[in-house]
Amino acid sequence: MTGLVVGGTASSVGKTVATLAIIRAFQREGLTVQPAKAGPDFIDPSHHETVVDRPSRTLDTWLEGREGLRRNYHRGEGDVCVIEGVMGVYDGHRSSTADVADALDLPVVLVVDASAGAESVAATALGFRTYAARTDLDVRVAGVIAQQAHGGSHEQAIWEALPAELQYCGRIPPDSDLEIPDRHLGLHLGDEAPIDENALDDAATHLRTDRLRAIAEEPAPDPGLQDGPALGDQPRVAIARDRAFRFVYPAVRERLATAGDLVTFSPVAGDGLPPADAIYLPGGYPERFAAELAASPTLSALADRAAEGVPIYGECGGFMALADSLRTTDGRRHDMSGILPATVEMCERYQALGHVELSADRRTLTADTGDSLRGHEFHYSRASLDSDATLAFTVDGEGIADGRDGLTEYETLGTYAHVHAASGAFDTLLERLR
Incomplete structure (x- = not known):
């Protein structure tokens, strides 16, 4: 099962919506998708499960360790795993999106807010890519999704500004039907406030599925299943x-x-x-x-x-x-x-x-x-x-x-x-x- 990580420049940049749109785009190609979430969150995975009728895997290097995280990834099933990141790519005291991408040796597709920028989207993405060299992690920002981006000249200015090593993977258009309401523990659960199906279908059409498929890679190998205790009678x-x-x-x-x-x-x-x-x-x-x-x-x-x-x-x-x-x-x-x-x-x-x-x-x-x-x-x-x-x-x-x-x-x-x-x-x- 190949995989990719959907990272963000910051919290609330639209990673969840971008992740759901990627999942829907892959589904339209006939692929079976395994969703996953970096970090300990329960809310975002509930939204994944409204689009994919299977549990979303939790991937957290602090809670699981690197081997436990890999083991958990490989317990998923599908053609491709789409992993939603947590906060900004490099944010997180004990487990970050970057930690998860490094543990699995998977590339990152970066979600960048393009609502008030164009060429600056490319500058931001390039900064996130080159910043990896300052860490002890192998983080490969391979593609960009422009969040809140219009089509036409706005989109053209974004992808033309991107360097060759950063693939333009499409945009998420401004659409109030793609908003998920907040509650005190974060977003509403997926079955309480699911994203409008038509809006999600439309968002998926603006993604470059061919480039996303090409970016997805095979992850680090499975370290082997965790042994369970030897049990007698079945409690x-x-x-x-x-x-x-x-x-x-x-x-x-x-x-x-x-x-x-x-x-x-x-x-x-x-x-x-x-x-x-x-x-x-x-x-x-x-x-x-x-x-x-x-x-x-x-x-x-x-x-x-x-x-x-x-x-x-x-x-x-x-x-x-x-x-x-x-x-x-x-x-x-x-x-x-x-x-x-x-x-x-x-x-x-x-x-x-x-x-x-x-x-x-x-x-x-x-x-x-x-x-x-x-x-x-x-x-x-x-x-x-x-x-x-x-x-x-x-x-x-x-x-x-x-x-x-x-x-x-x-x-x-x-x-x-x-x-x-x-x-x-x-x-x-x-x-x-x-």
């Missing part, structure tokens, strides 16, 4: 999956599937909790459905399972649902499951953002004593803990409180950090399910 893992709990990396599902059967349940719908040997509540938007969750018998069932010693792991939004209560920005207090001794309050501004490293000083569901995990935190809530609360990790980010994360009670663990299976984060849980 069952239940994963919350509904409007409130959406943020699951495909590789996490795949890793948990090595334990046996995976089943999903909806806390918002209150359909009940299926029999399971372990339960996973991923991140999402529990604050948007706090009233439904408070009325759901599923949360009470979770509390009963926790008291019985069933392993339960809640991550960010899942951690919030495991707390005593959740106060939304309108000031209303909603009872949650009451398993973890914490009250959570939503804030108007984000409380933490960035890659983190967690060090365990006790055995938990995601790490043994002395283990280190890599994760990412991004949340708009803060937690207040009871005096007897036990935290399992030190973290070089905000965490839950005072540089600590991993609130534990019974065999239940809640964290603000999202972790990835490639870091070994779920191996301890899988070992328990043998």
Whole structure:
């Protein structure tokens, strides 16, 4: 499977729309596309999945390591992989678009804002190409897509100014139907605000698919599949999956599937909790459905399972649902499951953002004593803990409180950090399910 990386000059330059247009252009050529996203984001991949009916792979050198990232890439399927970058190409303290392109040895197609420039688009792209020599990364900017570019003389001035080593790969025209609305955690999810199909089809016609296909290359080789634990009887893992709990990396599902059967349940719908040997509540938007969750018998069932010693792991939004209560920005207090001794309050501004490293000083569901995990935190809530609360990790980010994360009670663990299976984060849980 060949691939290319869609990089940007900065955040909000239009990488997501350009990525979706490239995917659609390849589809029109009869190619099967595997989407992917550089960085830990969950929102952009949801838009990929509205255009391609398959999970978008998460590629992050901090969360997965270089070998884990390559392994994750090669678990995808298709003729070509289109990888959307994160922020600007070289931006990112612990994992950048440049890091991903270097790890996979894939070329970059640069998205440049052309709304107020023409020849300067070429100057910008050339600067991004030559800047690679100042890094210790092999970053090959091979092509350019002009975002917000008109046709005619505007387009002609852009491609004529480009040097021979930079392929002009087309433009994304100005079109309000290509805009994706924002929300506090970023863009709306793909199934909430999909891009207009006609507008996307039109944008795809302005891309040079032949040049994009020529730029795509074979990536660095697969280092080999990660071994799963040797399991006897097949246990069952239940994963919350509904409007409130959406943020699951495909590789996490795949890793948990090595334990046996995976089943999903909806806390918002209150359909009940299926029999399971372990339960996973991923991140999402529990604050948007706090009233439904408070009325759901599923949360009470979770509390009963926790008291019985069933392993339960809640991550960010899942951690919030495991707390005593959740106060939304309108000031209303909603009872949650009451398993973890914490009250959570939503804030108007984000409380933490960035890659983190967690060090365990006790055995938990995601790490043994002395283990280190890599994760990412991004949340708009803060937690207040009871005096007897036990935290399992030190973290070089905000965490839950005072540089600590991993609130534990019974065999239940809640964290603000999202972790990835490639870091070994779920191996301890899988070992328990043998």
